[in-house]
Amino acid sequence: MNLHEYQAKAILRDHGIAVPAGRVAETPAEAESAAKEIGGERWMVKAQILAGGRAQGTFKGQDLKSGIRTVTNLTNVGTESRSMLGRSLITPQTGPDGMLVDRVYVEQALPVERELALALLVDExxxxxxxxxxAVGGTGIEATLRDQPEAVARIPVSTESGPDAESFDGALKALGLDGRGADSIRDLARQLTALARELDFTLLEINPVGLAGETCTALDAKIIADDNALFRQPLLVGLDDQDDSAGNRRRASRDGFNYIRMGGDVACMTVGAGLSMATLDTLVQFGGQPANFLDLPPDSQVNRVTSALELLLGGDGIGCLLINVFGGGIMRCDTVSDALQVINNVRPFRVPVVVRLAGTNAELANRRLREGLPGVVQAANMADAARLAVQLARSGKSADPRAPENWLKKIIHRVTGQQEERD
Amino acid sequence: MAILVDRETRVICQGITGAQASFYTERAISFGTRMVGGVRPGKGGSRHLGLPVYDDVAAAKADTGADASVIFVPRENAADAIIEAIAAEIPLVICITEHIPVLDMIRVRECLAGSATRLLGPNTPGIITPEACRIGIMPREIFRRGRVGIISRSSTLTYEAVWQTTDAGLGQSTCVGIGGDPIHGLGFVDCLELFATDAETDLVVLVGEIGGSEEERAADYLSGPAYPKPVMAYIAGEHAPAETRMGHASAIIQAGSGAAAGKKRALRGAGVRVVDSPVDIGAAARDLLAR
Structure with a gap:
């Protein structure tokens, strides 16, 4: 789970790490009064989206540059906020559609003598x-690592005792950071380690860290919290705010599965991430275009499979539904056949459905399908299933609606070289 | 003996009284796995499924001489369960539990360093040496004794690879799930080392996926001194949406690293036969073994 900058900074502030005074705002008026409360003569107005590269970003359909601006006049805080709010910011990390800005963070602009960066992360x-x-702050650490590897030091960290003291001192020296402020950098690193442990952060990046005199301030903050640890992090629950205008991903995650829209015409449902990815690879290999990635966890029961099927069948431009499930562990194939039956009872399928079931209870499930849902096409293996789905999605659009069974049989015959098995 | 487990392996189950653990312990017993006991704090001295139950792993090991432990403990306590097994010097620990917090697993890695324990998982379907030992949740029907070693990161895709090698008439020596989590125990390289000297394995199949660096490290290893057996691989996720987190915690493609194309290139450069489609695993394995 990614946190917004304003959320991350609130957490840092609560844990005794210095951050510039700042307030989040949803309207230009709120932004102006935030700046007034903060005081001073220079402010930063920063678009809050869950992606990096905001300073290099541009606003969609506008000539407006940058998601991070420095403002020296109170009224301009409102003007600049107005030109960001309600618009989509496109950065190198957002993709071509950008991400909608519905909040800005107004913050005191602090003069600093030097910028550096610190990142604590789980290294696979x-x-x-x-x-x-x-030793370089402001640009992405990954870019610095690539372009100036000598400017970045790697320090081993123990979950018990924090950053290795000897390596840290060596790194400070090597990077010319061992003068004034070195103690403050050391403290910040220790605080970050403690914070990551306390709140289960898998990434905690302070970039840039501003150095003025002997003190460090976190000028920007990026935090990724571990989704698997949310059960023990009540403070973080409720901060989740992933951008997704379609709402499907949110619904999918609420219902307990992964869903990503891909835009093709073959809707896919599989169990397990590995087989899901393999199914997409196979579809593309046979010339198909997946409509989505959908991975059901293996402990899914009929109601979850049903809600996944509803989501898929409701998608635009679907020409065929492909189901590829290898029962194993606690996943049984009859869960899938039962869910198909439930869906079909409510609203009979309007697109061809190709099902490949193998592993635990596959025989039982296939028999139920043959008996209860004779319109469903059963495939013997993943290759046949993918080929059939591609052909059916393509032919379904041009098929004669008066004789749907004929073209179905022809395709099955052509693809598998066998007579249809459900005669 | 195939690798890691055989007919003689004595297995205990941590969290044995749970529903899933009970289900799979019964299946393991009927498979012929030598289940010798279970652990459940507070229930020491009782019996479950005909096996003695102990309060802790140390007691279970002292009494049963267990050399493997399978963990079904819920994720809240799973890391502590692994650490307890490490402290009791259980040689092989298989953690089935998924969704364990990442920092818990880093703590486990810190305990593993210099220990006597090998860890498989977490988030692994387990390990099977057909006709000898089954630990975990893999469906037994698809296995057949043979000479192909399989190492896989994904559960469901493991079953697909197993089924294809069975369908191709080959069968498996040992099938190892290393698990889909970013921080885990044994990796591709560890298992390749074990298969290299295993007299019952003639071919190794790697089933990888996007994200992480397991495949790249395997390619590095295989580029070294000549590996004694043919190796083939399939990497899932070539056509997965980019910059997206897939179901597995570690299947993330980030900024060009961890993508399928780079992994395939690295493995091919190391002499590995890489199939582009998962449906070709069985045929390619048969082809390599026929040479």
Missing amino acids: TSQSLVLLLS
Whole structure:
């Protein structure tokens, strides 16, 4: 789960880490009064979206540059906010559609002498926590690592004792950060480790860290919290605010499955992420276009499978529904056949349905389908299922509606080289 | 003996009284796995499914001589259960539990360093040596004793690979699920090392996926001194939507790293036969073994 900058900074502030004074605002008027409360003569107005690269961003359909602006006049805080709110900000990380800005963060603009960056993250390669200290702040640490690897130090971190003290001192020295403010950088690193442990953060990036005199201030903050640990983090529940105008992903995650729209004409339902990805690969290999990625967890019961099927069948431009399930673990194939029956009882399928069931209880489920849903096409393996789905999605659009059975049989015969098995 | 488990492996189950654990323990017993006991704090001294139950792993190990433990403990306490098994020096720990918090697993990794324990998982379907030992939740019907070693990150895709090698008339020596989580125990390289010297394995199949660096590390390893057996691979997720978190916690493609194309290139460069489609796993395995 990604946190907005304003949420991340509130957490940092509550944990004794210095951040500039700031307020979140949803309207230009709120932004102006926030600036007034904060005081001073220079403010930052920052678009709140869950993606990086805001400073290099542009607003969709407008000539307006940047999601982060410095303002030196109280009325302009309102004007600049108005030009961001309700518009989509496109950054290198958002994709071409950008992300809708519905909040800005108004913050005191602090003068700093030097900028650096600190990031605490879970490193898959070393299977441990790692602290990255960069002598360059403001640009992405990944870009710095690529372009100036000598400016970034990697410091091992123990969950018990925090950053390795010797490596940290060596890194400060090597990066020329061992002068004034070194203690403050050291403290900040220790605080970040403690915070990540306390709140189950898998990424905590302060970039830039502003150094003025002997003190460090977190000028920007990016936090990713571990979804798997939300059960023990009541403070974080309710901060979830993923942008998704269609609402489908939110619904899917509420119902307990992963759903991503992809725009093709073959709707896919599978169990398990690995087989889901493999099914997409196979569909594309046979010239098909997946309408979605949908991965049901293996502990799904009939009602969850049913709600996934409803979501898929309600999609635009669907020419065929492909179901590929390998029963195993606690997933049984008859759960899928029963859910199909439930859906069909409410509203008979309007698109061809291709089903490949294997593994636990596949025989039982296939028999139920043959008996209860003779219109469903059963495939013997993943290759046949994908080929059939691609052909049916394509032919369904041009088929003679008066004789649907004929073209179905022809395609099955052509694809599998066998007579249809449900005669 | 195939790898990691065989007919002699003595297995205990942590969390044995739970519904899932009971279900799979019964199945393991009927398969022929030597289940020798279970652990459930507070229920020590009782019996469950005909097996003795202990309050802690150390007591279970002392009494039964267990050399493997399978963990079905809920995610809230799963990491502590693994750490307890490490402290009791259980040689092989298989953690089926999924959705364990990442920082808990980092704590587990810190405990694993320098220990006597090998960990499989978490979020693994387990391990099977057909006709000898089954630990975990894989459907037994699809297995057949044979000479193909399988190492996989995904559960459901493991079953697909197993089924195809069975359907192709080959069968498996041992099938190992390393689990789909970013922080985990044994990886591709560890299992490749074990299969290299296993007299019952003639071919190794890697079933990988986007995200993480397991495949890249395997490619590095296989580029080294000549690996004694043919290796083939399928990497799931070439056509998955980019910059998106898929079902597995580690299946994330980020900024060009961890993508399928790079993994395939690295593996091909290391002499691995990579199939682009999962439906070709069985045929490619048969082809490699016929050479």
